[in-house]
Amino acid sequence: SQQGEEDPQALSIQEGENATMNCSYKTSINNLQWYRQNSGRGLVHLILIRSNEREKHSGRLRVTLDTSKKSSSLLITASRAADTASYFCASRGPGAGSYQLTFGKGTKLSVIP
Amino acid sequence: DAGITQSPRYKITETGRQVTLMCHQTWSHSYMFWYRQDLGHGLRLIYYSAAADITDKGEVPDGYVVSRSKTENFPLTLESATRSQTSVYFCASRDDRPTQYFGPGTRLTVL
Numbered sequence: 001s002q003q004g005e006e007d008p009q010a011l012s013i014q015e016g017e018n019a020t021m022n023c024s025y026k027t028s029i030n031n032l033q034w035y036r037q038n039s040g041r042g043l044v045h046l047i048l049i050r051s052n053e054r055e056k057h058s059g060r061l062r063v064t065l066d067t068s069k070k071s072s073s074l075l076i077t078a079s080r081a082a083d084t085a086s087y088f089c090a091s092r093g094p095g096a097g098s099y100q101l102t103f104g105k106g107t108k109l110s111v112i113p
Numbered sequence: 114d115a116g117i118t119q120s121p122r123y124k125i126t127e128t129g130r131q132v133t134l135m136c137h138q139t140w141s142h143s144y145m146f147w148y149r150q151d152l153g154h155g156l157r158l159i160y161y162s163a164a165a166d167i168t169d170k171g172e173v174p175d176g177y178v179v180s181r182s183k184t185e186n187f188p189l190t191l192e193s194a195t196r197s198q199t200s201v202y203f204c205a206s207r208d209d210r211p212t213q214y215f216g217p218g219t220r221l222t223v224l
Contacts, residue, residue, distance in 0.1 A: 042215030099144045106154035
């Protein structure tokens with residue numbers, strides 16, 4: 001079963017707008033990661049947030065984590081057409097193998113020029 | 114810096130045939146993974162490996178076999194391909210840090 005579930009499944013915005021994607025997970029975690037997948041490509045790591053962190057920034061990316069609600073959000077500010085991709089959250093629970101990740105089904109983001 | 118590569122990138126085969134998908138990484142990462150990606154299911158873990166000669170089942174291992182005789186290679190074999198194994202397959206690797214590095218994928222069609 002999927003540990004993470006992204007919301008919405010698809011999102012279409014105009015270039016320059018902000019895009020927010022949400023992820024919910026079921027069990028307690030040590031950290032949560034976000035990955036991007038361009039069409040026809042492999043996944044690329046974007047950012048990791050640890051369970052004792054509430055917010056993290058990387059360039060135009062802002063990730064928040066609320067462990068009480070078992071949820072995370074990824075905000076992309078000032079979106080560009082090149083941000084068009086699918087975005088996945090991934091997490092590893094403390095009970096799982098130390099190197100396994102469980103991925104959500106992803107949010108497909110379309111940025112219209 | 115080749116990173117992680119997969120071959121072939123595209124493969125068409127017939128039901129019942131054996132198919133081997135190759136994965137090679139140049140970083141000497143200890144951990145390697147095989148996922149399949151299907152519409153509506155996201156990425157699902159098939160098999161993983163913590164080191165050479167150490168492999169274990171993931172979420173959907175049935176119908177697949179793996180081996181890891183060398184750290185850099187992690188082939189995935191479909192012993193008798195079925196139509197339900199039509200999918201995009203991704204190999205990934207990581208070192209002691211949590212980030213996984215993905216290959217470009219193999220698109221497999223089983224007729």
